[in-house]
Amino acid sequence: MNDFGNIDDAVLAALGDIVGDRVSTGKSVRDLHGRDLSFHHDTAPDAVVFPETTDEVAAIVKVCAAHRVPVIPFGAGSSLEGQLMAVHGGLSLDLSGMNKIGELNEGDMDVTVEAGVTRLQLNHHLHNTGLFFPVDPGADASLGGMAATRASGTNAVRYGTMRDNVLNLTAVLAxxxxxxxxxxxxxxxxxYDLTRLLIGSEGTLGVICELTLKLHALPETTSAAVVSFPELEGAVKAVMTTIQSAIPISRIELLDEVQVGAVNSYSGLDYSEQPTLFLEFQGSESAVAEQVKIVGEICSDNGGGDFRWASKQEDRNALWKARHDVAYANMAMRPGAKPWFTDVCVPISRLAENILEARKDIDASGLTAPIVGHVGDGNFHTTILIDEDNTGEMDRAREFNDRMVKRAIASGGTCSGEHGVGIGKKEFMELEYGTGVAVMKTIKRALDPDNILNPGKIVDT
Amino acid sequence: MNDFGNIDDAVLAALGDIVGDRVSTGKSVRDLHGRDLSFHHDTAPDAVVFPETTDEVAAIVKVCAAHRVPVIPFGAGSSLEGQLMAVHGGLSLDLSGMNKIGELNEGDMDVTVEAGVTRLQLNHHLHNTGLFFPVDPGADASLGGMAATRASGTNAVRYGTMRDNVLNLTAVLAxxxxxxxxxxxxxxxxxYDLTRLLIGSEGTLGVICELTLKLHALPETTSAAVVSFPELEGAVKAVMTTIQSAIPISRIELLDEVQVGAVNSYSGLDYSEQPTLFLEFQGSESAVAEQVKIVGEICSDNGGGDFRWASKQEDRNALWKARHDVAYANMAMRPGAKPWFTDVCVPISRLAENILEARKDIDASGLTAPIVGHVGDGNFHTTILIDEDNTGEMDRAREFNDRMVKRAIASGGTCSGEHGVGIGKKEFMELEYGTGVAVMKTIKRALDPDNILNPGKIVDT
Known part of the structure; x- marks a missing residue:
């Protein structure tokens, strides 16, 4: 364990010299920065600083390095595995004030932004350019945070994840x-690919301050559909065939029967309570028509029925709003319960068995946990709804999560497709990467010998 | 400078214990392993070993580590910046015997191969599966070498580079x-993204022994065309508009007027000696027809004329053979001259000026150098044909290359889009990456403290 320094008056004075009054040790501010959307217990930092430039971040990190104070980058607070918890105390670096959108190169389809710019802010800015930024993890996360956690979401099947959509980064090192x-x-x-090394490093190798992002052309036409299947295997088979047919589908989401029930109740819908795919097609009018026809046939061939097409914007909005509201729908299933969002990702040929086994485990355990997934990537989530005061339930949830993760890794998959490691998945790193963990530790020690950058996340050194 | 060990009798005996007679110090074998397709002077290793398994590679590297002997991975010998030159002596690790194709997962569209498998061997193996591996750098390179140099080629505009098409690697570290x-x-x-860290590391961080690759569905229909433009700007503008229109074109190659002349002479063709695009479209029949129509209009709008369509397989083969034979066509321009293949990559909005300035520099210098490029990515090559005995000419070639590279970096580009650094582009790394070079050196020192893995390439430590 490191011997970390405290944020004493000397440190606060040095920080004040850099940012003036944009530093706080107030309890409410600290509490807000020790909280994310995860199930992990809130762990507040000792102070919060609000830099406005990369140079300020560099100066702040130098102060922290001199005093061995942990530095925890904070974007929008929407992480799901405790990435921003101050488990060793230290300084939360709130980057939300670094929200300027810089050079937009329409000809090159790229834009440079500060780390605190959120994805909705960016897409609003791009309005009328014919361009958009596709990565959408659900929350209105900051783009710096999305890069740091290698975020993806519903569009990743077509447009890739943050790994694929960042041209370069500017970061402050330890x-x-x-x-x-x-x-x-x-x-x-x-x-060496320093861009990809920093993407997914969750603030442990550097503080991402600026990013240049790839943009994409807005499609001419969009169409969407919902289709249900009597059996989960049929739905997954339809997904596999679609992907194998090189159909550039833009979203292909699976909701299991429990998840559909939750969505129906919350959003006042009446989908069949069966394994269901939410599909989206984009492209030119004729390309969309062709995709719709082929995927329609693929779904029918695999037992899919009860198609509902949504070509009109308002129908699509209603459909995707229902999908986006899954988190709320799940919380409404058991008022007062705390949601534990967890995810894994497997090769798509192993997806059906992994989901079915997860469902079997959930049902056997008596837990409440709908399943939803970005199945074109082999990625699925469960939301376990827990009564925190019930220790037995918590133990059963942990046991279930453990089984699901180990099954995914044994299937050639990963312990997280898009939520990251943080503190929640750290225990599975050895199982997933074996000797690779030692390499990660070597890199961490080389780039951050005093372990001041978000210590306690991803790997321990 | 390191104090490297020699390959003495003790080392040879230890190697013999691992691989039997699959180790050689014969001059002709060594000479063959100190030679690539680059302009750099041949630099033979002191010995060559031919491992057949990853475990053998690990044992060999351990021997070399114990004796501080440099280890230089060798695939197919097709690198272009001297990546395999034994500039500090040492052992060439010829991976061509590691040519087994392992698990093919058609459902997941992936395959695991040993590093010595070549791209043509793999695609031959995939015959009848409906799948293919798209990355095509021209030469029949080994897939391990392609990963090590982050290769790309004509298809990258649609399918990405090696960075995008490797799911995982198995590597032996220092x-x-x-x-x-x-x-x-x-x-x-x-x-941390160890896969991407090793891709492009040119054997300096690890010896890539096995790779799992993403495969893609063979398109239903392919069509190709050649179209010439009176001005280079028009051709580049057509490329930009095509990319911005989200048309999933599979190849879009630019030949300048000098390059077209060389191709005409060599391949007995009669294309207009003007800036010319070679285009390829893939997809369903209707998707291809639509792409062809839109790109045809875009080209016409930018002054393109003299379209030649090739829908029949044999016409397409002739067209792409002419494109593939560019290296030979260039060498035939000046028999006896040695070709210096160099490349840069820039944001596409800066492409026209970079190519035009390069052409102006070439013409002013009196050098012979056609220009060809994977322009959908902003990547272009010049082949400088040099009389090696003419020192003045060599100096002018160096000066030209230097200007072209510096202009590319000043345009926000890179000193190599696909040939890599090796020894040829090392001097430009500081200009391109600034403080990033120190980070690369820190990583290199951490993972290879004795600098035995391909020393003298990418960065010096």
């Missing part, structure tokens, strides 16, 4: 140095 | 440990 990881060329074969 | 970087899930948000 010694306070500022590094820009590359230029704006669409590809490069030079040097 | 201490002889074997690391598998991940599973087969299509995405993961867990841990």
């Amino acid at each position: 010694d306070g140095s500022i590094v820009k990881t590359g230029g704006r060329a669409r590809k490069s074969s030079t040097g | 201490d002889g440990s074997i690391v598998k970087t991940g599973g087969r899930a299509r995405k993961s948000s867990t841990g």
Whole structure:
């Protein structure tokens, strides 16, 4: 365990020299920064600082390095595995004030933003350009946070994850140095891929301050559909065939029968309470028509019925709002319960068995837990609704999560497709990566020898 | 500078214990392993070993680590920036005997191969599966070498580069440990991205021994066309508009007028000697027809004329053979001259000016150098044809390359889009990455403290 420094008057004075009054040790501010959307217990930092420039971040990190104070980057507070918990105390670096959108290159379809810019803010800014940024993890997360946790979401099946959509990053390293990881060329074969090394590093290797993002052309036409299946295998088979047919579907989401029930109750809908796919098609009018026809046939061939098409904007909005509201729908299933959002990702050929086994485990355990997934990527989530005061229930939830994660890894998958490691999945890293964990520790020690950058996350050194 | 060990009798005996007679110090074998397709002077290793398994590679690296002998991975010998030159002596690790194709998961569209498997061998193996591996750097390179140099090629505009098409790697690190970087899930948000760290590391961080690759569905229909433009700007503008229109074009290659002349002479063709695009469209029949129509209009709007369509397989083969034979066509322009293949990559909005300035520099210098590019990515190549005995000419070539690279970096681009750094582009790393180079050196030192893995490439430590 490190011997971390405290945020004493000397540190506060040094921070004040950099940011003036944009530093706080007030309880409510600290509490707000020790809380995310995860199931993990809130752990507040000792102070919060609100930098407005990369240079300020560099100066702050230098102060923290000199005093061995942990630095925990904070974006929108929407992480799901405790990434922003101050488990060793320290300083929360709230980047929400770094929210300027910089150079927009429409010809190159890229834009440079500060880390605190949120995805909705960016897409609003892009209004009328014909371009958009596709990665959508659900919450209105900050783009810096999305890069730090390698976020993805419903559109990833077509547009990729943050790994695929960042051209370069500017980050502050543990010694306070500022590094820009590359230029704006669409590809490069030079040097170690520092961009990808920082993406997904959850603030443990550097504080992401600026990003240049790939943008995409808005599609001419969009269509959506909901289709239900008598058996989960049929739904997954339809997904596999769609992907194998190289159909550039933009979203393909699976809700299990419990999840459909929750959505029906919450959103006042009447979908069949069966395994159900939410589909979205984008492209030119004729391309969408062709995709719709082929995927319709694929679904029918696999037992899918009760199609509901939504070509009109308002119908699509209602459909995707129901999908986006899944978290609320789940919480409404058991008022007062706390939701534990967990996810895994497996090769798609192993998806049906992983979901079915998860459902069997849930039912056997007596837990309440709907299943929903970005199944085109082999990624699914369960929301376990827990009465925190019931220790037996908590134990059963932990046991279930453990079985689901181990099954995913044994299937050639990963302990998280998009929520990341944080503190919640750390215990599974060894099982997933074996000797790779030692390599990660070597890199962490080399780049952050005093372990001040978000200590206690991803790997322990 | 390191104090490297020699390959003495003790080392040879230890290697013999691992691989039997699959180790050689014969001059012709060594010479063959100190030669690639680059302009750099041949630099032979002191010995060559031919491992057949990852465990053998691990044992060999352990011997080299114990004796501080440099280890230089060798795939197919098709690198272009001197990546395999034994600049500090040492042992060439010829991976061509590791050519087994392992598990093919058609449902998941992935395959695991040993590093020595070549791209043509893999695609031959996939015959009749309806799947293919798209990354095509021209040469029949080994897939391990392609990963190590982050290769791309003509299809990258649609299918991405090696960075995007590797699911996981198994590599031997400098201490002889074997690391598998991940599973087969299509995405993961867990841990540092060791896969991407090794891709493009040119053997300096680990010896890539096995790879799991993403496969893609063979398109239903393919069509191709050649179209020429009176001005280069028009051709580049057509490319930009095509990309911005989200048309999933599978290849879009630009040949400048000098390059077209060389192709005409070599392949007995009669294209207009003007800036020319070679285009390929893939997809369903109606999707291809639609793409062809839209791109045809875009080209016409930008001054393109003299369209030649090739829908029949044999016409397409002739067209792409002419494109693939560019290297030979260039060499035939000046028999006896040595070709210096160099490339840069820039944001596409800066492409026209970068190509035009390069052409102006070439013409002013009196050099012979056609220009061809994967322009959908902003990537272009020049082949400088040089009389090696003419020192003045060599100086002018160096000066030209230097100007072209610096212009690309100043445009927000990179000193190589797909050939890599090796020894040829090392001098530009500081200009391109600034403080990032120090980070790369820190990583290199941490993972290879004795600098035995392909020393002298990418960065010096």
